[in-house]
Amino acid sequence: MTTDYAIITTGGHQHRVRQGDTISIQGQKGQVGGDISFDDVVLSYIQGNLTIGSPFVLGVKITGKVLSHGRLKKVISLRYKNKTRHRVKTGHRQPVTSVEITNIIKSSSKASKSNKLGGKNNGS
Numbered sequence: 001m002t003t004d005y006a007i008i009t010t011g012g013h014q015h016r017v018r019q020g021d022t023i024s025i026q027g028q029k030g031q032v033g034g035d036i037s038f039d040d041v042v043l044s045y046i047q048g049n050l051t052i053g054s055p056f057v058l059g060v061k062i063t064g065k066v067l068s069h070g071r072l073k074k075v076i077s078l079r080y081k082n083k084t085r086h087r088v089k090t091g092h093r094q095p096v097t098s099v100e101i102t103n104i105i106k107s108s109s110k111a112s113k114s115n116k117l118g119g120k121n122n123g124s
Contacts, residue, residue: 004104007043008062014042017062017101027095030066036099038062046106059107067098 005018011026030036041060044051051057071093079088 004044004046006041006045006057006060006062006104008038009040009042009056010038017104019101019104021101022067022098023101024096024098026097027069028066028097028099030097032066032068034066035102036064036066038064044104044106046104061105061107062101063103063105064099064101067100069095069097071095 003018005016007014007016010028013026015023015025017023028036039056039061041057041062042053042055044053044057044060046060051060074091074093077090077092080086
């Protein structure tokens with residue numbers, strides 16, 4: 001287990017990951033045993049160098065292996081209006097994917113990558 005870590009964004013949530021960690025994220029496509037990669041790295045701490053992205057760190061990629069797919073416990077929502085006999089009971093089970101982080105890769109060359117928020121590169 002290394003001390004290198006990164007903070008990634010997936011499914012609207014941020015997760016702090018290290019090599020060898022197992023995380024549960026919102027349902028992702030992919031077969032069990034297959035590889036998955038995360039490019040949205042918000043912060044990375046690799047070999048003593050802390051890099052904070054704006055909004056994402058360029059040149060850092062997190063790879064993992066899909067361990068399983070499943071669903072969380074059911075969350076029940078009940079709407080009730082008094083004096084009208086109106087009751088609506090619904091349930092929801094959130095799909096989750098269990099992922100084992102296999103590697104944190106930092107590329108040595110800084111390839112130009114377009115801004116994910118749709119910003120324009122100023123060439124002049």
